[in-house]
Amino acid sequence: MAHTVLHIDSSARQSGSTSRVLTAQVVERLNAETVIRRDLSTPLPLLDEAWIGANFIPADQRSDEQKATLALSDSLIDELKEADTVVIGVPIYNFTIPTTLKAWIDLVARVGVTFQYTETGPEGLLKGKRAILAVASGGTEAGSDIDYASRYLRHMLGFIGITDIEIVAADQQAIDAEGSVQKAKDAIAQLAA
Template sequence: MTQTVLHIDSSARLSGSVSRDLTAQVVERLGAKEVIRRDLATPLPLLDEAWIGANFTPADQRSDDQKATLALSDALVAELERVDTVVIGAPVYNFTVPTTLKAWIDLVARVGKTFQYTEAGPEGLLKDKRAIVVIASGGTEAGSDIDYASRYLQHMLGFIGITDIELVAADQQALDAEGSVQKAKDAIAQLAA
């Protein structure tokens, strides 16, 4: 049974959002004891030179300013470390994820915290976690050659160690909105709690 869920929404639409509606249904289906909510409608800061400098300074050598610069990133990583399931709502904007979700990824993909480099290549450090990614699109078919959103999320989650990934797709809504959303709801009903 799912104990703790990190529920992330990234749609710019606060009402009428298919991905938000579906992630809420996923979280309800999981019946978690605790849900940590992260709504990216309020954008996270983008990486800048100060952040890069702080991140690549060894932790024991960081100034107070550098620690403050990384505080939000540290908190986002701590959220990931704490949960056993991550639910991500990702509408497809221009064939990929919204910039707000990309900003979250940039802040949590941290060498030495969520991944490390080994002689065998990169190794994700967030193991034994599950991710359920809800994709909503107007015209892009999930898994197609032009779907850079779900493939990117699967790659990045795997890169940080989350390899148990399930995709719920309400894709190609421009062709059949009702059928697309129903297909996603049917997939949610089949999810293991």
């Protein structure tokens, strides 16, 4: 069976980035037939009034300009839909995710496309996918009360239907860099392909 991975890096650093090293190792471990690469070090546009206006017009009523405004968002969502597994590099900046990753989330979380509202509340539409978060931090312990990055991503991915989420963490590197990275590498070695 064909397996497609969406590989997302969000670190501002091109070299010396622990999260980039970890995502590369995770993707290698998964041995996917197809890898879609999305590097967020070149920032995505932020939502603006034109984008929001276009988003709330029914798809069959959008002007060419409105379709063009949503084209990048549509492309990012297509990448998500195509993927069986999403691997996201998550450096923790000031206890949360990088702004570039937040911009990606804003562009892919679209009512009627990746989630919908029902009588019982919101329902994610991207079910049956797996996500692996490669978390790196200097001082924040992954999963702790001050780790707003992992909790937020678990919530947002679940909101769009991706609930099978695993975390590989090289956290608290300022305390024990070598041990932290080795712990993450050991976790990667245990991931199911």
